[in-house]
Amino acid sequence: MIDWMREQFFIELPNMWGAPDWAIPALTAGALLFLLILYSYRVIKAPLWLKSCCGLLKTFAILLLVATLVEPMRSDLKPTPGANVFVVLADQSQSLQLTDPGQSSSRAEILKASLNREQAWQVRLGQDFEVRRYQFDTQISGVTDFDDYTAEGEGSSIVTTLNSVAERYRNRPTAGMLLFTDGNATDLSAIDFSGNETDWSQFPPVYLVVLGEEKSGKDISVRRVTASQTNFEAAPVTIMAEISATGVAGESVVIELLDEKSNVLKTETVTDVQSDQSFAVRFQVKPEQRGVLFYQVRAFRITEEGVFEKPEKSTEATLLNNSRLVMVNRGQGPYKILYVSGRPNWEFKFLNRALAGDDEIILHALVRIAKREPKFQFREKDSDANRIFTNTDDEKKEQVERYDEPVLLRVGKLNRGELSGGFPKTREELYEYDAVILDDLEAEFFTQDQKTLLQDFVSQRGGGFMMLGGMESFVEGEYHRTPIGEMLPVYLSGVKQSSGYGDFKLELTREGKLEPWIRVRSTEQEEQIRLSDMPLLQTLNPVGALKPAASPLTIIQNTQVESGPALVTQRYGKGRTCALMIGDLWRWKLYQDSPDNEDLEKVWRQTARWLVGEVPQRVQVNSTRKLNNAVQPIEIAINVSDESYLPLDNADIKIEITPPVGEKVTLVASPNEAFSGKYVSNYVSRTPGIYRATVKASNPDGSEINQTETGWISEPVTDEFLSLNPNREFLETIAAKTGGEIVSLNALEEFVRSLPDREIPVVEPEIHSIWHKWSIFLLAVGLLVSEWGLRRWKGLA
Structure with a gap:
């Protein structure tokens, strides 16, 4: 006073x-x-x-x-009458339809009454300023009055709206902006949810009227759902849901996981929920289909079962935030692995048997059954066929392998002529595979060009590579100072010849315990029991020190407490490499107590999936939305490579989009001038729901390169009701950084009277x-x- x-x-x-x-x-x-x-x-x-x-x-x-x-x-x-612009902005998003506890009218009804042009504050404001009125949700529109105001918008683009208005009146004297909102913006960056990324100093003063009470009554909200995929066979897809509960202290909350057909797959119940508590629920599922899949997570109080079928039973503030969708991309398999071995062995038998039951992996194998002989060797017989054909009906056939050529057995579902020439000699032939496994094979088997080609396959193509511990692998195979040896995660020089490891067991390292594809059991204790029950192994290839970027995942431990690396991995260029020094892992299957034990098969399947898990394809698609605003355009980015996996700049890219309702839409992607081999297209999701997109890439001559799928989810209403309480902190940040203030709805008349005493652009004495x-x-x-x-x-x- x-x-x-x-x-x-x-x-x-x-x-x-x-x-x-x-x-x-x-x-x-x-x-x-x-x-x-x-x-x-x-x-x-x-x-x-x-x-x-x-x-x-x-x-x-x-x-x-x-x-x-x-x-x-x-x-x-005093302000020159009509010379200064004053903007009045009214949020019309659906969150304003909420009725706060203790109120008989909704936030929207209270706001509409205050926006009447006959209100004293509006009359006084019009005497001193040129008043411009707007209402907004995801878009902004100008109005002469707010008589037709309805809160039916599917979003609240507060930052975008303020930016638009500030830019529109940048060259006009603007006294300020009066914004009516609850502050729950849906266009904030996912990285900075406070709005600090915006340069508020360039804005005129923003005065904010906060609508809504701090307490919004009972509410169960599915705030976030994420999906992660691993090569851990017991749980290849993990779906995490973050749930928040308000006003339901002591009650139980049911969380359900549903598929696209609304079939309930799994159910979790959280009991004795605390007031204003957030908690996480994890679901593990194993999809039976590949490609783009969608799941739904929904939550409700156990006392209101069936509330989604009969919404009138609900006592919550809203049911619009009780469910969320999540997308899982199972890839465009199956993936191809090439296995090359120097001789038939037990390891290949169990590897082939394990991958035969995996629909995601196709295994092609070249198994050498006879070595080549020196080219200039004295021959007693006239026949040039390899010795394996001696005294057989095939000896005189022209198509049999010569004595100076190895005899390779082709295993797998190969096309006619595929791998008929042995190990691939060209990029196009080798790059069709996603991973290569070498076992019990000396380096001399490959030509120098093939060694370099295999190195490029990993470093440039991004393929996976694994060497198994056969008799002619690593040092014994003379891979030292070869392109293949350079890829290995272990040095092949400075090898200490051991007097013999004897019988030994496997142990997981700390890094190994963190890798899902290494583990077979669900808990660490069960994993220790599994390792202790394994039969003793006897064959280990000695190697040198680990390379700087290598990660040892398993080690051997014998009775003399002598240890050494058993399984080591590392990144190499765009790809990854793995070295398994053990040469008799097959003992795990032959000498185990229970013949029904599938641990070895599971290990091989998970290892194969790890090898191909991050291998790039010729057509790669990524669909992203930069902002949280569900109506922002989706950017569909496509990277296309030629047969040598070099960027392809003249491809023809068509995108066929299937919306939740209506007919399919076909888009043509345009080349990105900044990046070679990259194509971009944008699409606005106007209808809430699930979107699928099939990308068809073709060569300039019209031949198809590949088809791949992607998808995304549009949930503007769920994002709008992410929080029911006003975001007062965010609004206070805007007011402080623009020189405005928070104004009470009941003090509007007093606020307008004080405006002439504030800093105004155009004034007169x-x-x-x-x-x-x-x-x-x-x-x-x-x-x-x-x-x-x-x-x-x-x-x-």
Whole structure:
């Protein structure tokens, strides 16, 4: 109150004079009257305090009247009527349909009543400013009034709207923006949800009216759902759901996982939920289909089972945030692995058997059943066929392998002529595979070009490579100082020849315990039991030190407490490599107690999936939305490579999009000038639901390269109801950084009256007479009457 009185006093002080020529006569008259008053009270016999009080009262009254001779005036600056723009923005998103506890009207109904143009604050605002009115949800639209206001928008693009308005009136004098909202923006960056990425200093003052109460009643919300895939066979897909519960303390919440046909796959129940608690629920599923799949997570109180079929049973604030969709991309398999071995062995038998039951993997094998002989070798017989054909009907056939060529057995479902020439000699032939496994095969088997080709397959193509510990692998295979040896995660020089490891067991390292594809059991304790029950192994290829980027996942441990690496991996260029130094892993299957134990098969399947898990394909698709706003365009980015996996710049890319409802839409992707082999197209998801897109890439001659799938989800309403409580912190940030403030809905009239006293772009002087006010004369008369009354009270003449 004191500050207000001080402010009012200084506001009314004169800062100019209307009749300065009367200054000297006024001062003269004032001085004479003061002397007359001083003389008259000096001769009166009365107490000093009484004479002083009466004298001061009369002196002030006379001075006040004398001052009117020079006409004291006050010059102030006020907004030039109609010269400044003032913007009124009303949020019309669906979250304003909520009715707060203790209220009989919804937030939207309360807001609409306040936005009536006949309201006093709107009338006063229009007297001083050019008022521009807008309402917005995901888009902004201008209105003359808010009589048709409805809160039916599917989003709340607060930041985008403020940016748009600020840019629209950047060259116009703008006094400020008055924003009515609950602050739950749906266009904030996923990285910075506070809005700090926006440069608010370039905005005019933003004044915010916060709608809604801090407590919104009972509500169960599925805030976030994520899906992660691993090569861990027991749980290839893990779906994590973050649930928040408000106002349901002590109750139980049911969380369901549904497929695209709304079939309930799994159910979890969380009991005794705490007030305002957030908790996570994990589902593990094994999809039976490949490609793009969608799942739904929904939550409800256990006492309201069936509420989604009968929403009228719900006592929550809203059911629109009780479910969310999530996409799982199972890839475009099956993936092809090429296995090359120097001789038939037990390891290949169990590897082939394990992968035969995996629909995601196709295994092609080249198994050498006879070595080649030196080319210039004395021959006793006229036949040039390999010795394996000696004394057989095939010996005289022209198509059999010569004595200086190895005899390879082709295993797997191969096409006619595929791998007929042995190990691939060209990029096009080798790059059709996603991974290569070498076992029990010396380096001399490959030509120098094939060794370099295999190195390029991993580093440039991004393929997977694994070497198994056969008798002619690693050091024994003389891979030292070869392109293949350079890829291995272990050095082949400086090998310490051991006196013999003897019988040994496997142990997981710390890195190995963190890799899902290494584990077979669901818990660490069960994994330890599984390792201890394994039969003793006997064959280990000695190698040198680990390379700097290598990760040892398993080690061997024998009775002499001598340890060494058993399984080591590393990244190599765009691909990954793996070295398994053990040469008799097959003992795990042959000598185990239970013949029904499938641990070895599971290990091989998970290892194969790890090898091909990140191998790039010729056509790779990524669909992203930069902002959380569900109506922002989806950017579909496609990377296309030729048969050598070099960027292909002249491909023809067509995208066939299947929306939730309606007909399919076909788009043509345009080349991205900044990146070779990259194509981009944008699509706006106008209908909530599931979207699928099939990308068809063709060569310039029209031949098809490949087809791949992608998808995305549009859930604008769920994002809108992510939080039911007003985001006051976010709005306070906007107000502080733009020079505005938070305004109460009930104080709008007072706020508008204070606007002329704030910093306004275009102003004009306003002059008013201080002396020409009844309050001045009333004060002077009051002082004189007080002086006369005081004298009469004390009996003075």
